[in-house]
Amino acid sequence: MLVINLSVGTEKRGHLSVDEPTINLGLEGIYFTKSEVCKLDGINGRLYYRGYPIETLSKNSNFEEVCYLLLYGKLPNEEEFNIFASALKSESELPEQVISIIKDMSNKAHPMDTLRTAVSALSAYDNDVPDSSIDANMRKSVRLIAKTCSIVATIGRFRNGESYIRSKPNLSFAGNFLYMLNGSRQSQQNEKILDIMLMLHAEHSSNASTFSTLVAGATLSDIHAAVTSGIATLKGPLHGGADEAALAMMRAIGRPDNTEEYIESALEGKKRIMGFGHRVYKTYDPRARIIKVYLESMQDSSSEEVRNLTSIALRAEKLMVDKLGKTKGIWPNVDFFSGPVYTALGIPGYLFTPLFAVSRMPGWCAHMIEYWKSNRLIRPLEYYSGPIDLEYIPMENRS
Numbered sequence: 001m002l003v004i005n006l007s008v009g010t011e012k013r014g015h016l017s018v019d020e021p022t023i024n025l026g027l028e029g030i031y032f033t034k035s036e037v038c039k040l041d042g043i044n045g046r047l048y049y050r051g052y053p054i055e056t057l058s059k060n061s062n063f064e065e066v067c068y069l070l071l072y073g074k075l076p077n078e079e080e081f082n083i084f085a086s087a088l089k090s091e092s093e094l095p096e097q098v099i100s101i102i103k104d105m106s107n108k109a110h111p112m113d114t115l116r117t118a119v120s121a122l123s124a125y126d127n128d129v130p131d132s133s134i135d136a137n138m139r140k141s142v143r144l145i146a147k148t149c150s151i152v153a154t155i156g157r158f159r160n161g162e163s164y165i166r167s168k169p170n171l172s173f174a175g176n177f178l179y180m181l182n183g184s185r186q187s188q189q190n191e192k193i194l195d196i197m198l199m200l201h202a203e204h205s206s207n208a209s210t211f212s213t214l215v216a217g218a219t220l221s222d223i224h225a226a227v228t229s230g231i232a233t234l235k236g237p238l239h240g241g242a243d244e245a246a247l248a249m250m251r252a253i254g255r256p257d258n259t260e261e262y263i264e265s266a267l268e269g270k271k272r273i274m275g276f277g278h279r280v281y282k283t284y285d286p287r288a289r290i291i292k293v294y295l296e297s298m299q300d301s302s303s304e305e306v307r308n309l310t311s312i313a314l315r316a317e318k319l320m321v322d323k324l325g326k327t328k329g330i331w332p333n334v335d336f337f338s339g340p341v342y343t344a345l346g347i348p349g350y351l352f353t354p355l356f357a358v359s360r361m362p363g364w365c366a367h368m369i370e371y372w373k374s375n376r377l378i379r380p381l382e383y384y385s386g387p388i389d390l391e392y393i394p395m396e397n398r399s
């Protein structure tokens with residue numbers, strides 16, 4: 001068991017003594033709970049969902065099955081799978097009022113803001129909101145996974161000046177996302193690649209957005225409130241927003257021959273290269289390894305733009321690994337190669353992070369339901385380092 005002792009500083013009038021507790025900025029290296037949802041081995045670059053290696057799942061499974069695995073803790077049999085997959089399909093419809101919210105916000109706000117607002121609004125149309133039983137939370141999770149997918153596809157349609165379309169019952173989850181975004185069925189190869197991307201992003205232990213989901217839910221709010229907090233947290237470029245930022249960087253590099261000069265000069269200017277580095281992985285992110293293989297396999301059949309982006313990505317990766325990989329433990333993460341892959345699938349950059357939220361929804365819900373089983377309010381300490389017992393000076397006497 002890990003025990004953390006904080007020695008308390010001695011307070012004196014006007015200042016605090018130097019006797020400070022140990023402070024782990026960003027809660028780095030702190031265990032705050034136990035979980036059976038996910039194991040992340042940052043030293044060896046291994047990732048497991050409910051005990052299954054990510055390599056095995058991405059090769060053999062599909063997103064619907066991974067959602068079931070994360071929520072129920074086991075792989076479904078055929079009957080369980082069929083019931084679960086059809087529930088995801090039947091819950092994909094959006095309330096009219098939520099469609100109106102998306103339409104109204106689409107050209108004014110970042111898609112992550114629209115997504116956050118739309119997911120939050122779903123609570124008004126879910127009769128299970130006041131029911132905090134496990135069964136009700138499972139039902140709400142299925143709805144959240146299904147409807148978040150529809151919301152993101154609809155954000156894409158409205159931004160393109162097109163109208164909302166309903167999902168098709170004969171398509172997979174990934175197939176439906178592409179169908180609802182484009183208005184026509186995409187190739188089976190594209191559906192499969194998106195399915196793999198969804199699986200790779202579905203869960204990642206106590207990352208920032210999952211932690212913030214748990215912080216919100218641990219107050220005994222509800223699952224809509226909790227995942228809305230998760231979406232808000234995912235937006236930032238140090239977390240989920242890195243995929244959009246990495247693609248923007250590749251576009252700014254422009255031509256493959258510019259790559260080395262651009263990266264060298266960014267590093268000299270102490271800039272961060274988006275899609276590299278990780279708080280826990282100090283080696284190659286196993287998800288990035290898998291995505292890189294798919295990206296390379298798609299190269300020949302891709303458009304000139306994607307070939308160009310791929311070439312830039314591979315040159316940037318080589319340089320970064322040579323310069324910072326072995327020396328500083330900064331390696332590609334899941335967000336680096338995603339941009340060219342999503343571009344090859346015809347998904348615009350502004351939807352990358354919202355799509356990340358679609359895939360992470362089962363991870364957030366699985367963690368939340370698990371945490372509620374032995375809930376404890378999350379309330380860490382901060383060490384006050386300012387002055388105390390100051391004299392109150394009336395406003396007319398202040399300089």
Ligand code: CMC
Binds near residue numbers: 275330
């Ligand atoms: N490019 C250049 N230098 C970097 C990078 C990077 N991407 N990441 C870390 N460093 C350097 C950093 O400047 C620092 O150097 P020094 O010791 O000389 O001051 C050192 O590495 C340690 O950095 P840190 O900020 O203490 O590390 P952290 O654990 O707080 O950072 C991170 C983790 C993900 C915030 C960081 O690596 C980063 O900003 N990466 C870019 C954003 C990104 O790709 N985020 C996606 C993370 S994975 C997917 C997800 O969870 O969303």
